[in-house]
Amino acid sequence: MSATIQLGHGGGGQLGDELLRELLLPRLGNRHLNDLLDAATLEASGQERVALTIDGYVVQPTFFPGGDIGRLAVSGTVNDLAVCGARPIGLALGMILEEGTAREDLERVLDSVATTAREAEVEIVTGDTKVVGRGAGDGIYLTTAGVGLVPAERKLHPKRCRPGDVVLVSGTVGDHGMAVMLAREMPEVPSQLRSDVAPLQRMILQLLRELGDDVVFLRDPTRAGLAGVCADLATNSDCSVLLDESAIPIRPATRQAADLLGFDPLEVANEGKVVAVVRAGAVERALECLRENKYGRDAARIGVLGAPRPNAIARCEVQTRIGGRRFLSKPYGELLPRIC
Amino acid sequence: MQRHEQIRAWLDGIERLALQRSGPIRLMEVCGTHTTAIFRSGLPSLMPSNLQLLSGPGCPVCVTAQSEIDAMIELARQDLVLCSYGDMLRVPGIRGSLEQARGQGADVRTVYGALDVLRLAQSEPTRQFVFAAVGFETTAPATAALILQAQREGVCNLFVLTAHKRVLPALQALLSQDALPLDGIVLPGHVSIVLGANAYQELPDRFRLPMVIAGFEDWQLLQAIHHLLEQRIAGEHRLENLYPQAVLPAGNRSAQAMLERVFESVSAPWRGLGEIAGSGFGLRAEFADFDAARQFHIVPKASRAHSACRCGDIITGRAQPFDCALFARTCTPLHPLGPCMVSSEGTCQAWFKYRRTAAMELTR
Numbered sequence: 001m002s003a004t005i006q007l008g009h010g011g012g013g014q015l016g017d018e019l020l021r022e023l024l025l026p027r028l029g030n031r032h033l034n035d036l037l038d039a040a041t042l043e044a045s046g047q048e049r050v051a052l053t054i055d056g057y058v059v060q061p062t063f064f065p066g067g068d069i070g071r072l073a074v075s076g077t078v079n080d081l082a083v084c085g086a087r088p089i090g091l092a093l094g095m096i097l098e099e100g101t102a103r104e105d106l107e108r109v110l111d112s113v114a115t116t117a118r119e120a121e122v123e124i125v126t127g128d129t130k131v132v133g134r135g136a137g138d139g140i141y142l143t144t145a146g147v148g149l150v151p152a153e154r155k156l157h158p159k160r161c162r163p164g165d166v167v168l169v170s171g172t173v174g175d176h177g178m179a180v181m182l183a184r185e186m187p188e189v190p191s192q193l194r195s196d197v198a199p200l201q202r203m204i205l206q207l208l209r210e211l212g213d214d215v216v217f218l219r220d221p222t223r224a225g226l227a228g229v230c231a232d233l234a235t236n237s238d239c240s241v242l243l244d245e246s247a248i249p250i251r252p253a254t255r256q257a258a259d260l261l262g263f264d265p266l267e268v269a270n271e272g273k274v275v276a277v278v279r280a281g282a283v284e285r286a287l288e289c290l291r292e293n294k295y296g297r298d299a300a301r302i303g304v305l306g307a308p309r310p311n312a313i314a315r316c317e318v319q320t321r322i323g324g325r326r327f328l329s330k331p332y333g334e335l336l337p338r339i340c
Numbered sequence: 341m342q343r344h345e346q347i348r349a350w351l352d353g354i355e356r357l358a359l360q361r362s363g364p365i366r367l368m369e370v371c372g373t374h375t376t377a378i379f380r381s382g383l384p385s386l387m388p389s390n391l392q393l394l395s396g397p398g399c400p401v402c403v404t405a406q407s408e409i410d411a412m413i414e415l416a417r418q419d420l421v422l423c424s425y426g427d428m429l430r431v432p433g434i435r436g437s438l439e440q441a442r443g444q445g446a447d448v449r450t451v452y453g454a455l456d457v458l459r460l461a462q463s464e465p466t467r468q469f470v471f472a473a474v475g476f477e478t479t480a481p482a483t484a485a486l487i488l489q490a491q492r493e494g495v496c497n498l499f500v501l502t503a504h505k506r507v508l509p510a511l512q513a514l515l516s517q518d519a520l521p522l523d524g525i526v527l528p529g530h531v532s533i534v535l536g537a538n539a540y541q542e543l544p545d546r547f548r549l550p551m552v553i554a555g556f557e558d559w560q561l562l563q564a565i566h567h568l569l570e571q572r573i574a575g576e577h578r579l580e581n582l583y584p585q586a587v588l589p590a591g592n593r594s595a596q597a598m599l600e601r602v603f604e605s606v607s608a609p610w611r612g613l614g615e616i617a618g619s620g621f622g623l624r625a626e627f628a629d630f631d632a633a634r635q636f637h638i639v640p641k642a643s644r645a646h647s648a649c650r651c652g653d654i655i656t657g658r659a660q661p662f663d664c665a666l667f668a669r670t671c672t673p674l675h676p677l678g679p680c681m682v683s684s685e686g687t688c689q690a691w692f693k694y695r696r697t698a699a700m701e702l703t704r
Contacts, residue, residue, distance in 0.1 A: 185452050261452065262684065264380070322347050322558045324382020326694040332673045 005101040010131030019129060023107060027114040032090070032125035040125035042090050048149040051086035053077055057142045062105065064183045066176075066194030067271075069142055070112030075199045075271060076222065077146040078120040082204040083218040083274060085156050086148025088120060093127035093144055098137035109140060120199035122146075154208065160216045161237035166283045167303035168276045170203065170296045171196070172249045173226050174265030176272070178257040185261065192253045196272035196295075203293035204274060210289050214282035219275050224331050227266045229275045230303070231330040234315035241316040243303035243328065266318075267331045277305065347559055350566040351386060357569040358388035365391045366521065367568055368657055370511055371528035372399035372685025373556060379694035381558035383565070393565070394657040395690075397510050397612060398528060400475040401427045401683035402655050405609035406643040408503045409433050409679075412472045415501065415636060416446040421464070423457045424472040425479075426450045430682045434643050454482040458490055461498040470499045470632045478530040480504040480621055481595040484602040487623075487630050499632035502621055505608055507531050508539065509619035513610075515547045520657050524568030526561075527553045529583060534599075536591025537581040544577040555583040602627060609640075611679070612652030649678040654687050661691040668692055 001022045008015035025034060032040040044050060057073045074091065081088045093113065097106065117124055179193040200220070208215055217237075221229045226248070234241040250265050258265045272295055278286045283301055290296030309315050316328045341349070358365060369375060375395045378384065384393055397403045413433040416422040422438065429439040429450065442448040447467075451457055454471060461469040473483040483500060490498050507528060515522070527540055532553045544551050550571035554564035564582055571578060581587055599621070608620025623631050632638065648666050653659035661667045661680075671677040673689055680688035 318382070320380070320382030320558065322351075322381055322383070322386065322562060324385040326379060326382045326385065327696075329693055 001103060003103050005097045005099060005103065005106065005131055007099050007131050007133060010097065010129050016129060023103070023110055024127070027110045028093075028117070028124045030123045030125070032123065033127070037126065040090060040092075042125065042147060044089075044149055047152045049152065051081050051084045051148040051150050052145070053080040053084075054143065054145040055080065057144070058138070059180060060138070061180075061184055062109065062139055064180045064195055065191070066179055067197040068109055068112050069140055070109035071116045071197050072271060073142040073144045074113055074116040074120055074122075075197050077144040078122060078199045078201050079204075079220045079271075079274070081146045081148035082201040083156070083220050084148070084150060085154040085208055085218070086150045087205060088122040088146055088148045088201055090125040090147045091117065091122055091144050092146075093124045093142065095127070095129045096137055096141040096143075097129065097131045098139055099131055099134045101139055106140065109142075116199060120201055122201075156215065156217050158217050158233055158236040159238070161233070161239050161277055161305055162216075163239055163305055163307045164280050165216055165239070165277050165305040166280055166301055167230070167233075167241065167243065167305070168278060168283070168286055168290070169221075169226065169248065169300060169302050170200070170274045170276070170290050171272075171298040172251045172254065173221065173270055173273065174250060174254045174258060174263075174268040176270050177225070177268035178254050178261070178263070178265070181261055181263075182257050191257065193251075193257055196270060198272035198295050200272065200274055200295055203290060203296050206293065207276065207286060207289050211278065211282050211286055214279040215276060215286070216279065217277040221270045221273055221275055223269050225265075225267045225269055226275065227264070227328050228330050230328055231316045233277070237305070238308045239305040240307060240309045241303060241328075242306055243316075243318045245318050246321050247300055247302045249298045249300050266328065343559060347562060350559075350562045353566050354391070354562075354569055355388055357566075357573050358391050360573050361390065363390065365523050365569065365572070366394055366657070367391070367524045367526065367565060368394040368396045368522050369526035369528075370396040370398040370507060371526070371531065372402070372683070373529060374398065374526060374554065374561070375687055375690050376685055377556045377558070378561055379690040381561060383558070383561060384695055387565075391565075391569075394522075394660075395655065395687040396514060396657055397610060397655045398507075399655065399680070399683050399685040399687070400479070400505070401431060402651060402679045402686050403505060403510070403610050403612070404431075404474055404503055404679065405611050406433070407609060407640045410435075410643045411633070411638050411640065412501060413438055413441055415470055415632065415638065416441045416448050418636065420468040420470055420636075421447045421449060421460070422470050422472060423449050423451045423460065425452075425474060427683045427685070428472060428474060430676060431679045432646070432677060432682075454479070454486040455489065457498060458486055458493075458495065461490070461495055462493075465497055468497050468499065470501055470636070472503065473500050474503045476505055476507050476528070476531050477534040477595075477599070480603065481534065481598050484598040487602050487627055488598070490630065491627070496629075498630065499635050500623070500630050501632040501638070502603075502623055503608075504603070504621040505610065506605070506619050506621065508535070509616050510610055510613060512543070513613055513616050513619075514656055515543075515549070517656075522549060522657070523572045525549055525551045526564050526568070527551055529554060529556055529586070532583065532587045532591070534592045534595045536589055537579065537587050538589050539591065540579055544579050548577050550577050551579050553579075553581045553583050553587050555586065612654075612656045646677045651678040651680040651688070654680055661688045662696070664688070668696060
């Protein structure tokens with residue numbers, strides 16, 4: 001195969017087959033993918049429900065400290081399944097490549113997809129490749145759709161939340177967004193920042209196995225960050241949310257980068273964290289379970305749910321370090337373009 | 341004393357001192373970063389009911405006059421690349437915002453630092469680049485550095501639309517206005533690093549007001565409020581520098597030298613305060629080749645903001661956000677009608693985002 005991606009590689013013909021044969025199958029091959037059928041048929045038992053999700057990935061730069069678009073594409077979709085209580089059973093991978101992309105870059109990304117999929121205990125079972133002319137795309141865009149199976153009895157939903165339930169986060173917040181932004185906007189600034197991108201299915205499914213119904217709701221704080229998740233929680237549950245600012249784990253390097261670039265770490269994307277709402281009596285067990293996993297070492301209790309407020313404005317609040325109060329609202333919109 | 345004990349002591353002190361005054365106590369800050377830091381720290385929720393924390397003309401986007409904003413947007417619609425800090429993008433002009441202009445095909449690019457514009461201009465030598473230079477003495481030195489560097493490297497496709505402003509003349513104009521009785525001023529943090537503490541020396545005596553230079557951490561702001569109140573109740577009016585680790589008496593001399601080299605004081609229009617002599621930074625004749633207004637024949641036109649927008653009153657402390665009929669109704673961060681709601685350092689956005697008002701909580 002040539003050193004760069006050509007238009008023909010997306011044409012579904014012999015050039016496309018060459019790309020599949022030389023780049024994809026050696027890295028991602030399995031009994032489903034090897035057949036190169038239009039769709040993969042996956043097994044499910046009668047008692048389980050099917051979870052389906054999809055996400056597009058357009059992160060710039062393609063390779064950033066701590067990860068790359070390939071790791072992101074697998075982790076993001078696997079985590080979306082896991083927070084619904086689903087065990088991922090297959091991913092479909094769509095690629096839109098810009099003509100002229102270096103073969104080497106695509107290989108690096110696919111290596112990452114393969115490694116992360118192995119860690120996520122899921123296979124890429126089918127996919128698609130398209131190539132657009134130079135300038136019509138931007139390097140590599142990926143889309144992953146994921147399918148998972150949810151046990152019949154599992155019900156994670158904001159409406160199950162009750163006053164007294166506790167909000168946990170599995171670790172430090174703001175790392176991914178700040179790492180990508182700093183790498184993109186100030187590449188000359190030396191930094192310890194690393195994206196936290198990681199597949200969390202093992203940690204989440206273990207939590208669900210151990211705590212069962214005591215886990216009420218799960219969400220991964222990607223774009224819009226912790227603030228987005230908590231503001232949504234306050235809107236969609238019939239509870240108010242009160243977070244304790246001094247309990248929210250934030251890396252000093254992340255805080256510094258956020259200060260430098262003018263962002264609030266609570267509003268910045270995470271790609272390897274989960275927010276969990278659990279019953280009060282299960283908090284210690286939940287924290288112990290999360291901390292046993294390498295991605296949950298810094299898990300912390302960060303807030304509590306309270307009685308519903310008639311006034312929608314004040315439903316989600318933060319108790320600040322000096323004992324004051326302020327609202328936490330969902331960020332407006334494109335705070336940080338192209339970080340996922 | 342441990343930090344948290346200190347915090348407790350200051351909070352108790354503020355409570356005690358405020359009781360000694362029956363009427364309202366008004367403290368004003370004049371720095372957009374202070375506005376945000378104060379709200380994020382939850383300070384307003386901890387103040388005694390008669391203590392008001394007002395925001396003055398400290399948000400660089402908010403004080404930019406409508407005519408200056410419209411000039412930027414007009415430029416963006418020409419065949420050139422307009423570079424601006426992110427916050428300017430959504431400020432509404434007479435014919436839409438920079439962001440909307442971009443959506444309609446204008447080449448508008450966000451930069452984090454002024455020198456980014458040089459890199460861009462050098463990487464695309466066939467295009468003309470205009471930098472919308474907004475901000476106070478904090479960002480003006482970076483613009484000066486940009487121009488000096490561009491001159492050194494012989495870059496000919498880079499221009500600057502200068503809308504930089506000087507804080508001191510505006511502060512003096514505001515305090516001379518007499519409109520609003522104030523009890524103390526929190527002086528800006530970043531601007532003071534450049535200007536130095538000595539720059540404010542004669543102000544407390546002239547206006548008979550306590551003034552304090554403060555940092556940005558929650559405890560530093562609390563300390564500033566406490567010290568202002570302490571002075572005021574004791575009938576004193578002194579300058580106190582509570583940020584000595586960053587603010588030196590003479591300030592940052594090399595930054596000042598760069599400003600002096602590239603800019604001269606000119607008259608400038610301020611939202612809410614009108615035209616103030618000597619309050620703007622204009623390019624010296626030597627750098628006229630970099631002047632976007634000259635290059636592209638921009639003539640300042642008097643423009644008007646949305647008729648019911650009270651940004652001008654809000655940034656001068658004459659009104660608070662909920663005094664504006666548009667606030668939180670038709671003017672929200674999602675659909676802003678004025679710069680105070682657009683800017684991340686704007687008073688209205690801070691109120692909306694962090695703490696609307698107790699009154700609104702009860703009525704909704």
